[in-house]
Amino acid sequence: MFQVRIHGRGGQGVVTAAELLALAAFLEERHAQAFPSFGSERTGAPVVAFCRIDDREIRVREPIMEPDGLIVQDPTLLHQVDVFGGMKPGGSILINTGRSLAELGLAEFAGGFKVLTVPATELAREHVGRPLPNAALLGGFAAMTGAVALDSVTTAISARFPDAVARGNAAAATAAHAHVLRQLEGERDAA
Amino acid sequence: MPLKQMEGSRAVAETVAMCRPGVIPAYPISPQTHIVEALSELVRTGDLAPCEYVNVESEFAAMSVAIGASATGARTYTATASQGLLFMVEALYNASGLGLPIVMTVANRAIGAPINIWNDHSDSMSQRDSGWLQLYAETNQEAADLHVQAFRLAEQLSLPVMVCMDGFILTHAFERVELPTQEQVDAFLPAFEPRQLLDPAEPVSIGAMVGPEAFTEVRYLMHAKQMMALDAIPAVAAEFTAAFGRESGGLLRSYRAEDAETIVVALGSVLGTIEDVIDELRDDGVSIGAVAVKCFRPWPYDEIRAALTGAKRVVVIEKAFAVGAGGIVGQNVRLALSGLTPRVYDVVAGLGGRPITKASLRRLFGEARADALGRLTFLDLDTDLVARELERMGADRRSGPHAENMLRDVGTVAAGPV
Numbered sequence: 001m002f003q004v005r006i007h008g009r010g011g012q013g014v015v016t017a018a019e020l021l022a023l024a025a026f027l028e029e030r031h032a033q034a035f036p037s038f039g040s041e042r043t044g045a046p047v048v049a050f051c052r053i054d055d056r057e058i059r060v061r062e063p064i065m066e067p068d069g070l071i072v073q074d075p076t077l078l079h080q081v082d083v084f085g086g087m088k089p090g091g092s093i094l095i096n097t098g099r100s101l102a103e104l105g106l107a108e109f110a111g112g113f114k115v116l117t118v119p120a121t122e123l124a125r126e127h128v129g130r131p132l133p134n135a136a137l138l139g140g141f142a143a144m145t146g147a148v149a150l151d152s153v154t155t156a157i158s159a160r161f162p163d164a165v166a167r168g169n170a171a172a173a174t175a176a177h178a179h180v181l182r183q184l185e186g187e188r189d190a191a
Numbered sequence: 192m193p194l195k196q197m198e199g200s201r202a203v204a205e206t207v208a209m210c211r212p213g214v215i216p217a218y219p220i221s222p223q224t225h226i227v228e229a230l231s232e233l234v235r236t237g238d239l240a241p242c243e244y245v246n247v248e249s250e251f252a253a254m255s256v257a258i259g260a261s262a263t264g265a266r267t268y269t270a271t272a273s274q275g276l277l278f279m280v281e282a283l284y285n286a287s288g289l290g291l292p293i294v295m296t297v298a299n300r301a302i303g304a305p306i307n308i309w310n311d312h313s314d315s316m317s318q319r320d321s322g323w324l325q326l327y328a329e330t331n332q333e334a335a336d337l338h339v340q341a342f343r344l345a346e347q348l349s350l351p352v353m354v355c356m357d358g359f360i361l362t363h364a365f366e367r368v369e370l371p372t373q374e375q376v377d378a379f380l381p382a383f384e385p386r387q388l389l390d391p392a393e394p395v396s397i398g399a400m401v402g403p404e405a406f407t408e409v410r411y412l413m414h415a416k417q418m419m420a421l422d423a424i425p426a427v428a429a430e431f432t433a434a435f436g437r438e439s440g441g442l443l444r445s446y447r448a449e450d451a452e453t454i455v456v457a458l459g460s461v462l463g464t465i466e467d468v469i470d471e472l473r474d475d476g477v478s479i480g481a482v483a484v485k486c487f488r489p490w491p492y493d494e495i496r497a498a499l500t501g502a503k504r505v506v507v508i509e510k511a512f513a514v515g516a517g518g519i520v521g522q523n524v525r526l527a528l529s530g531l532t533p534r535v536y537d538v539v540a541g542l543g544g545r546p547i548t549k550a551s552l553r554r555l556f557g558e559a560r561a562d563a564l565g566r567l568t569f570l571d572l573d574t575d576l577v578a579r580e581l582e583r584m585g586a587d588r589r590s591g592p593h594a595e596n597m598l599r600d601v602g603t604v605a606a607g608p609v
Contacts, residue, residue, distance in 0.1 A: 019198075019365040026196035026367060034365040059463030061360050062548045 008073030139173025200225030213265035216256035222358035254282035287322025292345030309544020336439035448480030
């Protein structure tokens with residue numbers, strides 16, 4: 001089972017992101033379960049959503065306490081919430097930021113995990129016209145983890161949103177996917 | 192049948208719409224809101240027609256309108272949760288006492304005070320003696336399926352049915368559900384033929400005052416009909432399986448319990464987590480299984496007794512309790528086991544949305560197997576937090592409100608003196 005936790009703020013589409021990821025997995029004929037953290041969700045307040053993906057029926061209903069993957073939709077949460085809590089060693093963390101890990105003060109922290117960044121808010125502004133990073137991050141996360149294919153992400157986006165919004169978000173996801181692949185290639189070249 | 196990845200609330204709303212309710216009086220309350228929102232949308236777009244969707248001013252009005260609508264022969268549905276269920280209590284008893292086949296979803300949520308929007312079973316358990324049938328869903332698939340069965344049972348027996356599903360944990364979970372087709376539901380659920388009808392062409396009155404001369408007999412009939420439901424529920428579930436090709440509902444379901452020394456009894460969505468833990472323990476050679484209670488009212492006395500007879504011990508995990516007494520489901524289990532030997536441990540868990548984790552269950556089952564549990568256990572109870580409040584109460588007559596004091600102890604900001 002592959003377990004993902006998504007951190008963001010109310011209004012950023014955190015719950016939608018978890019549901020899109022689950023839908024993408026479902027489109028690949030896998031079992032998936034997305035659920036929110038059940039807080040009193042308010043615009044701007046820290047929000048958490050979860051997604052499990054497996055090849056067999058998912059029965060467990062506890063919150064995800066030891067994620068394999070983490071998506072951080074708002075880097076200001078790094079100083080407010082224990083976003084990395086319970087993270088499995090070697091797990092994948094994707095952060096929405098245009099800054100480097102060193103600028104975020106995470107250069108040393110990155111040791112035990114795979115950490116990448118993607119400027120998802122900027123990509124969303126460019127492709128969707130609104131600063132909603134959730135769909136773009138899913139494209140990046142697909143590239144980083146292979147948990148789902150980019151095609152499944154864009155198909156899920158098309159199923160969820162009206163045409164124009166879907167096209168923009170799919171383009172943002174595709175751009176983020178390419179951005180993450182370039183980072184991974186850069187890492188390989190450096191190694 | 193179309194297999195979809197969807198929110199539990201949406202699956203329930205679409206399934207209820209396929210049952211063709213004629214009247215839906217509804218008042219929103221978390222975590223049930225998405226269900227009635229989706230239904231109002233289906234009525235507005237004409238996808239559910241003919242149907243009268245009534246935006247009422249309260250839950251009391253919702254149930255009162257449901258009673259009126261059902262008495263005029265309309266298939267009637269509503270949904271609620273928590274304080275909303277409590278607010279309609281007087282009308283709940285009227286619906287069951289009058290024998291009106293209303294179907295209602297309860298998206299299970301805690302009852303205040305302290306105010307809490309999260310899941311437990313305090314709301315529906317408080318109405319266990321209201322005369323409504325109570326069915327509990329383990330998954331969103333079952334929640335959707337149970338509504339189709341609920342209308343069949345309600346109309347067959349002339350009794351109202353509550354379909355209880357865990358608030359948030361199920362209502363807001365986005366997972367795969369196989370929705371029935373309209374043709375399948377139509378074939379399974381014949382048109383509603385009311386046993387009593389307010390019809391200007393053939394006037395009758397419903398709701399007579401009954402004195403000591405017949406009150407006991409009318410009330411006894413409610414009980415007798417619930418006893419008939421013990422036969423009707425498995426029969427309808429079997430028919431459902433034959434028609435839809437999957438198992439949902441019934442009175443109870445055993446999971447690896449046939450030869451188990453320790454049997455865990457529970458209701459609702461926590462069973463999935465319990466079954467995962469049971470599989471892990473079985474791999475380690477532990478003799479443990481589970482019995483899922485699908486129907487709490489009527490209480491399947493004989494079936495529970497038969498399912499638990501061979502166990503050494505029974506661990507009842509429930510998301511509500513009778514304050515001042517102990518477990519609610521546990522009391523019913525003891526009743527079913529009277530004269531038999533299994534020890535029964537009541538475990539109260541998951542109150543107000545506290546997660547029931549695999550780690551806590553593993554620890555709990557270990558203690559149960561060692562017979563180290565007391566009769567009543569509160570899973571993951573923070574005893575230090577309780578002790579600190581008791582200490583304050585001992586030290587100061589004006590120790591203040593419990594909830595605010597304890598929230599300050601755990602570091603959550605609460606209203607109070609600054």
